Amino acid sequence: MAKSAEIKLAVFGRAGVGKSALVVRFLTKRFIWEYDPTLESTYRHQAVIDDESVTMEILDTAGQEEMLQREGHMRWGDGFVIVYDITDRGSFEEVLPLKSLLEEAKKPKQLTMMLVGNKADLEHARQVSTEEGERLAAELSCGFYECSACTGEGSVSEAFLELCREVRRRRMVQGKARRRSSTTHVKQAINKMLTKISS
Numbered sequence: 001m002a003k004s005a006e007i008k009l010a011v012f013g014r015a016g017v018g019k020s021a022l023v024v025r026f027l028t029k030r031f032i033w034e035y036d037p038t039l040e041s042t043y044r045h046q047a048v049i050d051d052e053s054v055t056m057e058i059l060d061t062a063g064q065e066e067m068l069q070r071e072g073h074m075r076w077g078d079g080f081v082i083v084y085d086i087t088d089r090g091s092f093e094e095v096l097p098l099k100s101l102l103e104e105a106k107k108p109k110q111l112t113m114m115l116v117g118n119k120a121d122l123e124h125a126r127q128v129s130t131e132e133g134e135r136l137a138a139e140l141s142c143g144f145y146e147c148s149a150c151t152g153e154g155s156v157s158e159a160f161l162e163l164c165r166e167v168r169r170r171r172m173v174q175g176k177a178r179r180r181s182s183t184t185h186v187k188q189a190i191n192k193m194l195t196k197i198s199s
């Protein structure tokens with residue numbers, strides 16, 4: 001049987017946006033009202049995505065992290081879920097700076113991320129429109145889901161699975177590019193040898 005691909009996903013966002021609630025919803029299809037706000041946790045999850053077995057490691061980061069710890073988490077992940085709370089404009093405004101930090105940590109690799117607007121069940125308290133979320137995602141060239149960890153609406157699972165697919169696509173493209181570049185090196189070396197022999 002083919003080896004299961006390993007994909008590491010880290011979830012970032014301001015404290016209280018619902019990172020833990022989203023991860024728990026994805027893993028258990030349930031909603032739990034309160035978690036220890038300071039804890040960070042890693043979960044392992046086996047999934048089959050498009051007929052391929054995938055072992056996902058999901059890191060639920062704490063909203064209040066020390067700089068060094070955060071940088072470590074940013075380097076650790078293959079893909080990132082950036083979460084904001086649709087009822088908290090401040091959390092939406094933190095997305096861009098977070099994305100810049102992630103990009104810096106992942107250099108020279110390209111960043112693979114998904115933007116998630118959580119708490120879509122709290123429509124009456126909404127501060128960030130769906131269109132604003134879509135515009136930001138287009139600007140960041142990433143996928144976008146608006147959902148609720150509480151009710152499960154908006155397909156929380158799809159956001160995680162789609163991010164895994166994107167990580168896999170990027171790996172495939174990078175693998176091909178690496179193979180192409182090593183073939184080019186071999187061709188160049190042979191050409192050099194042939195030029196030497198004929199001169």
Ligand SMILES: Nc1nc2c(ncn2[C@@H]2O[C@H](COP(=O)(O)OP(=O)(O)OP(=O)(O)O)[C@@H](O)[C@H]2O)c(=O)[nH]1
Nearest residue numbers: 015016017018019020021033037063119148149150
């Ligand atoms: N109504 C509603 N409340 C939510 C939703 N998701 C999370 N919450 C609530 O928001 C609060 C914060 O949720 P957490 O999952 O602990 O948020 P967090 O981002 O992990 O917070 P930190 O661990 O402090 O970074 C809790 O009271 C949750 O019950 C949601 O989709 N809808």
